[in-house]
Every structure is written in structure tokens, then in C-alpha cells.
Amino acid sequence: MPETTNNEFIDFIEFNTQHALSSLLQPSYYQLGFICSVQAIPELVDLEEWLFYLWRNADISFDDQVQATEYAQHILRLTTHINELYEQALPLTELHCEQWLTETSTAANEFSAGFLTAIDVFNARWLTVDADPNAQNLLQTSILLLSKLAPADQVAAETAILFEQLPETSEILAILPTLISQLAYTASQL
16 A cells, blocks of 8 residues: 555554454454444444454453553544544545555455445444435445455355446445445435
8 A cells, every 4th residue: 555644544454454463353454344334324333332343252352451542542543534534525535445456455355344244233223324315325336336345255146147237346446435435424414
């Protein structure tokens, strides 16, 4: 990824990659996708309701208070930054999605899996978008496009045919920062 100053997304990824407990945490991009998704929900979801979804093991134990505080500070800085972007309907360009296209990168898969998991976990909180056709369309489009990017061992034949009709991965990644932000902004207006 390109070096950028004050990029909360990159800082969060680097922090998680180097964290002493990184083997107990979900992959960094999974966490990022989950957090972006939770922050897009039309109603506020308290941190204690979703923080443990970022861990591979719900019984994670930090080595000391400093380690726990540092982790929480990174989460809070990231959520604050995401909320600021969402409130202004600004694209999440700092994600640098175009960098996710390398053969060795699992960023798109992990981000998509995290985003979709949060939608699934907090599905009931998304029901308010049913009242707004635009918000509902943005949610369904996001789910569909992210589903194409998400890892899948097997895809049903019908789904495979549908995925073939969707834009290519590079096109999805090009619109993803704007799509997610528009979804969050539209949902917040309900």
C-alpha cells in the first residue's frame, strides 16, 4: 500500500499485523470490513456488542491493561474516522482497494467476509432500510458485490451464473469505497 500520512485504515492494519496477539485476532482486513459494516448500520451499535467478533476466540485475554487500552484506542480512532467519512458521504478512498488486486492479497476476500458477517449478525438492525427503496437498493447491491468478492469454497450454480453477470473484481473494488459510504450515509438519514 502507498505510504500515506494520517491514514487510519493503514495504521489499523499495521497495528493489527504487528500486535502481540495477532494470532488470536481475526485477519486485519476482516476486522476492517466488520468495523466499516457495523458503523454503517442505521442505528448505533455499542462497542461491547460487537468487539468480540474481531477475535478468533471470544475468550481473548490481553497480557496487560496497556495492551488492552492500546487496542481499544486503535478501534475508537478508526470508528471515529469512519463515522466522519460516513457523515459527509465521503468515499473510503483511504482503503486503497485498487491495491487488493494482487494475486497474493486476500484483502478483498477478508474485508468482504468481515463486512458481510456484520450485516448477518446485525441483520435485524438493517430492517429500517426496508422503508426506503434507495437505502434498500444500496444494501442489496453492497451485499451482492461483496458476496462475489468474499471467499467461498463452493458456489451454487445459480449464484455462479449471477456472479458472472456482475462487474469484474477490479470494477467492484473501484466503486466499493463510494458504495459503502453512500450506504452508510443513506442509512443514517432514515
